[in-house]
Amino acid sequence: MAVKVSMTVNGKSVSHEVEERTLLVSYIRETLRMTGTHVGCDTAQCGACTIHMNGRAVKSCNILAMQAEGASITTIEGVANADGTLHPMQAAFKEHHGLQCGFCTPGMVMSAIDLVKNFPDTTEQQIREQLDGNLCRCTGYHNIVKAIKAAAADPASAKAGV
Amino acid sequence: MNDNADPISFTTNHTTSVVGTPLRHDSAHLHVSGRAIYADDMRLPAGSLHAALGMSTIAHGRIKSMDLSAVRAAPGVVCVITAVDIPGHNSYGPILDDDPIFPEALVQFAGQPIFAVAATSTEAARRAARLARVEYEALPAILDIREALAQQSFVIPTQTLCRGDPRAALQGAAHRLQGSLTIGGQDHFYLEGQIAIAIPQEDGAMLVHSSTQHPTEVQHKVGEALGRHVHDVVVQCRRMGGGFGGKESQPALFACVAAILAAKTGHTVKLRTDRDADMIMTGKRHDFVSDYEVGFDERGRITALCVMLASRCGYSADLSGPVNDRTMFHVDNAYYLEHVEIVSHRCKTHTVSNTAFRGFGGPQGMMVIENIMDDIARTLGVDPLDVRKANYYGTSDRNVTPYLQPVEDNILDDITDQLERTSDYRARRSSIAAFNAASPIVKRGLALTPVKFGISFNATLYNQAGALVHIYTDGSVLVNHGGTEMGQGLFTKVAQVVAEELGLPLQRVRVSATDTSKVPNTSATAASSGSDLNGKAAQAAAITLRDRLVAFACAQYKLSATQVRFAADRVLLGEETRDFTQLVREAYAARISLSAAGYYRTPKIHYDRVSLTGRPFFYFSYGVAAAEVAVDTLTGETRLLRVDILHDVGTSLNPVLDIGQIEGGFLQGMGWLTSEELWWNPRGELKTHAPSTYKIPTARDWPAIANVHLVEGMPNREDTIYRSKAVGEPPLMLGISVFQAIRDAVASCGAGPLPSLPPLPAPATPEAVLLTLNRLAAGRAALVEVAS
Numbered sequence: 022m023a024v025k026v027s028m029t030v031n032g033k034s035v036s037h038e039v040e041e042r043t044l045l046v047s048y049i050r051e052t053l054r055m056t057g058t059h060v061g062c063d064t065a066q067c068g069a070c071t072i073h074m075n076g077r078a079v080k081s082c083n084i085l086a087m088q089a090e091g092a093s094i095t096t097i098e099g100v101a102n103a104d105g106t107l108h109p110m111q112a113a114f115k116e117h118h119g120l121q122c123g124f125c126t127p128g129m130v131m132s133a134i135d136l137v138k139n140f141p142d143t144t145e146q147q148i149r150e151q152l153d154g155n156l157c158r159c160t161g162y163h164n165i166v167k168a169i170k171a172a173a174a175d176p177a178s179a180k181a182g183v
Numbered sequence: 184m185n186d187n188a189d190p191i192s193f194t195t196n197h198t199t200s201v202v203g204t205p206l207r208h209d210s211a212h213l214h215v216s217g218r219a220i221y222a223d224d225m226r227l228p229a230g231s232l233h234a235a236l237g238m239s240t241i242a243h244g245r246i247k248s249m250d251l252s253a254v255r256a257a258p259g260v261v262c263v264i265t266a267v268d269i270p271g272h273n274s275y276g277p278i279l280d281d282d283p284i285f286p287e288a289l290v291q292f293a294g295q296p297i298f299a300v301a302a303t304s305t306e307a308a309r310r311a312a313r314l315a316r317v318e319y320e321a322l323p324a325i326l327d328i329r330e331a332l333a334q335q336s337f338v339i340p341t342q343t344l345c346r347g348d349p350r351a352a353l354q355g356a357a358h359r360l361q362g363s364l365t366i367g368g369q370d371h372f373y374l375e376g377q378i379a380i381a382i383p384q385e386d387g388a389m390l391v392h393s394s395t396q397h398p399t400e401v402q403h404k405v406g407e408a409l410g411r412h413v414h415d416v417v418v419q420c421r422r423m424g425g426g427f428g429g430k431e432s433q434p435a436l437f438a439c440v441a442a443i444l445a446a447k448t449g450h451t452v453k454l455r456t457d458r459d460a461d462m463i464m465t466g467k468r469h470d471f472v473s474d475y476e477v478g479f480d481e482r483g484r485i486t487a488l489c490v491m492l493a494s495r496c497g498y499s500a501d502l503s504g505p506v507n508d509r510t511m512f513h514v515d516n517a518y519y520l521e522h523v524e525i526v527s528h529r530c531k532t533h534t535v536s537n538t539a540f541r542g543f544g545g546p547q548g549m550m551v552i553e554n555i556m557d558d559i560a561r562t563l564g565v566d567p568l569d570v571r572k573a574n575y576y577g578t579s580d581r582n583v584t585p586y587l588q589p590v591e592d593n594i595l596d597d598i599t600d601q602l603e604r605t606s607d608y609r610a611r612r613s614s615i616a617a618f619n620a621a622s623p624i625v626k627r628g629l630a631l632t633p634v635k636f637g638i639s640f641n642a643t644l645y646n647q648a649g650a651l652v653h654i655y656t657d658g659s660v661l662v663n664h665g666g667t668e669m670g671q672g673l674f675t676k677v678a679q680v681v682a683e684e685l686g687l688p689l690q691r692v693r694v695s696a697t698d699t700s701k702v703p704n705t706s707a708t709a710a711s712s713g714s715d716l717n718g719k720a721a722q723a724a725a726i727t728l729r730d731r732l733v734a735f736a737c738a739q740y741k742l743s744a745t746q747v748r749f750a751a752d753r754v755l756l757g758e759e760t761r762d763f764t765q766l767v768r769e770a771y772a773a774r775i776s777l778s779a780a781g782y783y784r785t786p787k788i789h790y791d792r793v794s795l796t797g798r799p800f801f802y803f804s805y806g807v808a809a810a811e812v813a814v815d816t817l818t819g820e821t822r823l824l825r826v827d828i829l830h831d832v833g834t835s836l837n838p839v840l841d842i843g844q845i846e847g848g849f850l851q852g853m854g855w856l857t858s859e860e861l862w863w864n865p866r867g868e869l870k871t872h873a874p875s876t877y878k879i880p881t882a883r884d885w886p887a888i889a890n891v892h893l894v895e896g897m898p899n900r901e902d903t904i905y906r907s908k909a910v911g912e913p914p915l916m917l918g919i920s921v922f923q924a925i926r927d928a929v930a931s932c933g934a935g936p937l938p939s940l941p942p943l944p945a946p947a948t949p950e951a952v953l954l955t956l957n958r959l960a961a962g963r964a965a966l967v968e969v970a971s
Contacts, residue, residue, distance in 0.1 A: 056224035057217015059424070061374045062458040066874040069374055097217030111215035115207055118839050121847060122670025123214030124374035124424030130215055145887075152882035156874060158372050158425050159670045161846035162882040163889060 028092045030055075031099025039086050046070045048086035049096060057097040057127045061156070068155030071128035072096050078135035080154075097127035100134065109177040110134050110169070119168035121159035129155050129165060137173045145170060200750070202683045202905050205839035209675040209694065210422065210668075221424055222378045222392045227451050232261055232301040234444055234454040235308035237315045238464060239290040239297050242867030243324035243533040246288050246297065246317060253314035254300055259307030262448050265298045269443055271410030275435040277400060281338070281499040282536065284408060284439050290319065291498035292535050293868045294463035296436070301444040301452050309457070324533035326867050328472050328495050331530035338496045338531045339504050344511050344795045346585050347522035352487030356478025360562060363475075364554050365944045366547050368495065369468035369540055369855040370871075372879050373669075375424020376461040379438040380453045381405075381445035388415045389442050394423045395434035396667050397707035402699045404435035405442045416442075421696035426669035427851070428539030431707045432501055433465045462872040466501055466538030467861065469494040471510070471547045475555060483559045483570035488520050490551060493528040494544075497536035503529050505641050506537075506544035512586055512641070512799065513548035517595050517633040518556075518574040519581040533867055539709060541851065542912045545636055546919070550856075550945060553632055553919050557926055561940065567923070568608065568631050572599060576635070587796040588637075590803060592900050595633055598807050598829050602631065605890070606809040606827035615811070619931045624816055627824070628928025631809040632920040636913040637800030638711055639788050645706040646785035646801075648716035652681060652724035654777040658764030660685065660692045662724075665705030666717035667697045671911055672840035673713040677721045679836060680904060684725035686749030687763060702780075711804075711909035714836060716783055718904035724781025731779075735770045787901075802901045804908045805894070806830035808849065808917035814928040816956055819949030821857060821925050825888035828917055833899035833908035845914040846891055852918020854880040856945045857925070922947055933959050 027036040030053060037052050049058050049072070058081060061069030065083035072081045073095040100108045107115070110133050120126045129152070136151045137143060143151075148169050149162070157165060172178050213219035237254070255263050266273055266285040276282035285297055298315065302308035325331050353359060379401075380392040389409060393401045398418040406413045418438070423430055437454050445452040456464070471494045478487035492510055496503035511525045556574065560567035575595045576582050582590045603609070608631055615627045639646050650664035662681050668674045674694040682692045699705070706716065732754070733747045740756050748755040754766045771777060790797035809827045814820070828849060832841045858878040862871045871877040898906035925947045930940045941958040944951045 050224075054226075055217075056220070059221070059375070060223070061376075061424075062874050064458065064873055064875065067374060067458075101216055107212070107215060114215045115211040118207055118211070118843050120208065120211060120214045120670075121672070121843055122374065122423060122425040123208075123210060123219050124221065124670075126214040127217045149882040149885070156372075156374065156879060156881065158374055158427070158851070158879060159847045160843060161848075161850035162880075162885050163846045163891075164843060166882060166885070 024087060026086045026090055028089050028094055030094045031096060041087060043086045044082055045084040045086045045089050046081040049081060055096055055098050059124055059127060061124065068132060069125050069128040071131040071155065073131060073135065078132050097131060100130065108134070108181050109175045110137070110172040113168040113172035113175065117164045117168035117171060119160065119165040125155060125157045129157065133169045133172065136169065137178055141173065141179070143173050199683050199905065201679045201689055202836055203834065204837065206675060206679065206689060206837055207839065208672050209678060219422065221375055221422060222380055222394050223455055225380060225392060227380070227453060228382070231451040231453060232303065232444065232448060233305040233308050234299055234301045234441060234452050235305070235312040236296040236440065236460065236464070237298040237300065237312040239293060239295040240317070241290060241319050241321055242293045242326065244290055244319040244321040246290060247320050248318045249298070250316040251298060253316065254311045257307065257311035257314055259303040260300055260311045261303065262301040262444055263298060264443055264447065268447065269408055270446065272407040274407070275404045275439050276499060277432040277502055278504060279500040282501060284436060291533055293866065294535065296464060299440045299444060301448060305455065324867050326532060326534060326863060328470070328493050328530050328532070331532050332493050332528060336531040337529050338500045339529050341529070342508070342511065342527045342795065343524065344585055345524045349487045349489050349522040349524045352522035353476060353478045353489065356486045357480050358562060359476065359478045360558055361476045362558055363942055364473045364551055366471040366550050367946050368470035368537065368861050369859050370462055370861060370877055371427045371429030371467070371540060373423065373425030373427060373429055376456050376458055377434060377437045377465060378455040379434065379441040380451065381438065381441035382451045383445050383449055387411055389445065391416065391418045391438050391442060393418055393420055393434050393438045394430055395420055396423070396426045396430045396669065396709055397432070398667065398697050398699050399705045400432065400707065401435050401438045405438050408439040408443055409446055417698065417700045419696050419698045420667050423667065423669040427541045428543065428709065429465060431539040431709050433538060459872045462877065463869050464535065466497060466536045468540035468855065469496065469503065469506060469537040469544065469547065473551045475551065477555050477559065479559050482573045483563050483565060484573045485518065485520060487522040489524045490514055491526045492551070493530055495532050495534065495537060496529050497532055497534050499536040501536040501538050503537065506539065508641050508795070510544035510548040511795070512637060513545035514552055515584055516549045516552045517576060517635045518552060519576050520585055523585050525585065534863060541848065541915045543710065545912070546852065546916050549634070549916050549919060553923055557923055561930060566612065568603070571633065586799065588798045588800060592802055594805050594831060594894070594897055595635065598805060598831065598894055599633060602807045602809055602827055602829045606631070608809055611811065626814050626816055626928040626931045627811060628814065628924040628926065628931065629809065629811045630920050630923035630927050631807060632923055634806040634913050634916040636804045636916065638715065638804055638909045639785055639799060639801045640706065640710045640712065641790060641799050643788055643790055646712070646716065646788060648706065648720040648783050649702040650717060650720035650724045650781040651701050652721060652728060652779055652781065654728055654767055656768050656771050658691065658767050660687065662692060662694045662721055663698060663701040664717040664721050665697065665702045666713040667708040669708070671713065671844060672837065673708065673717065675840060676714045676836045677717055680718045680722050681725045684722055685729055686751065688752055711911035711913065713911065714907065715903055715909050719783035720781045722781065722904060723783055724779045727779040727781065728777065731775055732766060732770055735773060735775050736766065739769065739773070802899060802908065804831055804913040806913055806917050808920040810920035810924040812921060812924040812928055814925060814952060816932060819953035819956065821947065821952060823853065823884065823886040823921055825886050828891045829894055830914055830917070831894040831897060831908060832910050833897065833903065834906040835893055836905060836907045838893060841893060841910050842891060844910045848914030849917045850880050850885060852915040853884070853921045856918055856922040857947050860946050860948050925952065929955055929959065932956055
């Protein structure tokens with residue numbers, strides 16, 4: 022049965038009829054055509070589909086679109102500034118080569134932004150623990166952790182918010 | 184493009200301006216902003232269909248009846264196909280024809296695709312696929328290697344490589360040991376699962392977007408499956424979300440199914456597997472068992488070795504022939520084996536057909552010899568590193584491999600001495616012994632292990648590549664080559680080479696998606712050969728274009744060739760300079776061709792498949808790693824505390840990309856040998872088919888102390904692209920140091936300074952470690968010292 026869902030995605034109000042069982046990630050990728058949010062494991066374990074819902078990092082493959090009714094959603098496409106300049110976390114992943122195939126990267130960036138928001142004075146140990154729900158098969162994580170540490174230390178991060 | 188070189192500082196010795204600099208990945212800005220396009224992100228034409236595969240539910244048997252009426256009647260279903268619907272050849276096997284797209288009657292593993300559904304949505308297709316009613320006549324299934332050996336069940340014949348007289352040398356050895364080792368397999372766990380999109384074109388042609396390391400093979404297999412010529416099929420791939428060997432032969436299955444459905448319906452068809460189906464129906468790293476007997480002298484130097492290797496190939500040959508050949512060719516690893524016999528059985532089991540995985544059989548061969556080194560050391564009561572060093576290949580003598588290729592580029596002594604110093608190996612060995620003496624529960628272990636890995640495809644014919652370079656009249660350059668991008672940074676490296684040759688900044692050069700209609704007859708991006716082959720091919724094309732521009736300038740401005748130079752986006756013409764673009768426009772106006780194909784074939788290599796001898800490898804890549812672990816002897820849990828790595832990439836094309844490959848490869852190798860366990864139930868069903876049960880390393884597994892460095896000042900002695908070396912596979916085998924360090928920690932629980940220990944199976948999961956500790960406590964060391 023189709024239901025109407027309405028939410029704010031990257032600052033824009035959206036509203037569509039979807040089937041009740043539609044996953045939030047399917048709504049984002051297929052209905053809204055925003056494909057930066059990836060599906061890696063289909064079962065909320067790899068973290069490639071991580072987005073922000075009402076300011077918290079969540080795995081969008083494990084949430085129905087209906088459950089996001091009225092929510093404020095931010096995806097990887099909504100993280101950079103309107104003029105295209107990268108968020109400090111995005112810039113840090115790029116500069117520190119915290120990526121290879123790139124498939125996990127959007128989810129990593131979304132988790133990392135939430136991590137630094139919650140723990141502005143984060144440590145390497147804490148980053149490693151907090152990243153447990155985001156899998157990367159290419160990098161060995163070393164440069165990802167370096168990128169997050171650098172972004173946390175960047176004064177621009179506090180201003181960037183998200 | 185971006186060319187920022189900071190904030191990470193990497194030191195390299197280079198006189199080039201673009202090659203050798205730590206440029207970031209060419210897609211980095213797209214990856215961090217979610218704008219990189221993978222196959223699943225492509226916009227599909229209206230009316231596109233989505234496919235799903237129906238799978239066998241038994242490991243071995245004949246299909247008595249297959250009732251698909253409920254599948255056909257399910258909501259949204261448009262088309263259902265089985266073996267009889269394949270218009271052409273029913274095979275996607277890369278070497279032999281023993282991999283049917285769909286079996287006609289005989290199913291040979293639980294999870295084997297037996298039919299496919301195309302429907303209006305992915306969900307509709309997947310739901311419908313579950314409605315099949317299939318009756319089987321079950322047949323006995325062989326599910327493990329020892330059982331296959333007992334029944335002499337092989338996919339291809341056993342191979343034997345023998346040098347000297349190992350049996351006689353064993354008889355005369357001062358010491359002899361027998362042992363066994365089991366080595367687990369590994370799922371690739373690329374984050375992007377298998378996917379293909381087939382788009383029908385006019386006049387029977389088919390365009391396929393495939394996440395593949397081998398577009399040419401996909402092109403051929405799709406052509407054969409459709410009953411068309413190869414020129415009717417175009418395969419494109421801009422990038423994969425990881426490959427690791429799992430997208431070498433496997434993607435052809437998914438592409439063939441999508442193409443058959445597309446041809447039948449006239450609609451675009453996308454086939455994306457979910458994670459569980461992907462893990463159940465695609466091949467993995469081969470698991471092995473090995474039995475060995477080794478003879479050695481008082482210093483631990485091997486005087487004779489007889490090794491039996493047996494691998495689980497699964498139900499078909501796939502790439503198991505060359506994979507197991509490479510295992511045989513890496514049993515020596517860094518060590519001279521004067522009298523040696525290597526017997527390699529390629530076992531047929533009723534499980535998924537195992538395939539390429541980073542290292543391609545080499546890692547398993549190395550695991551065997553590294554265990555033997557450790558066994559010898561513990562028998563003699565000497566440091567394992569000293570046994571390893573005593574067995575290293577020489578530089579002028581003791582330098583011929585069992586397959587008769589001389590090792591001409593040996594840097595093992597240098598890099599081992601360097602790492603032994605910088606990792607403080609000897610002092611830490613003493614402090615670990617003291618720690619263990621005072622710590623009853625947590626034990627530490629340390630191991631320093633080498634890697635010597637042969638670079639080139641074993642099959643000589645694959646060592647060739649092509650590239651196509653265009654210069655447009657605005658001075659921008661487009662490169663296409665036969666290699667594929669899976670995150671390793673190949674496109675960045677090839678762009679660097681072309682920019683260097685034309686004296687351009689990197690921003691001028693764009694690399695387009697791999698496309699079988701641009702560069703034909705390509706080899707897989709595999710065997711670590713991507714930049715070696717495609718870098719050279721692109722360089723050849725760039726040099727052809729540069730030479731044409733030089734010839735034009737000489738004629739136009741009455742100069743000699745030495746007076747024309749390309750650098751910093753400009754061209755030096757005698758006393759004057761011009762913009763590159765300006766010269767290009769002048770050349771175009773004078774009707775000079777600004778497009779060139781480049782071609783490369785690796786020199787010097789040859790290999791006799793019958794005698795298993797020759798020079799299969801152009802050169803060797805080297806590396807050393809020292810790992811320190813802690814083991815909780817109550818739970819069997821292990822933790823990597825520190826790793827020191829020194830790895831050889833010759834003169835690096837791009838140090839930031841190379842270090843990334845080394846770190847990622849090391850952790851992937853460690854995952855293979857510690858946490859990643861594949862488990863089949865007695866019915867032959869894989870039960871570890873999702874990250875809930877199959878554990879790849881997480882961020883927490885990287886050690887608190889990691890010192891990762893490139894070997895400096897040792898260019899490749901062979902004429903490779905800018906004297907660099909391949910980097911894709913070799914670092915994976917640095918992970919063996921972690922396994923050997925766990926053995927070291929476990930051994931410290933036994934009696935004596937360096938007691939022998941029962942075999943520790945790989946992966947060294949907590950269960951495996953506990954089992955070994957229990958056996959050690961019970962005094963059942965499985966190493967048998969043979970009375971001489």
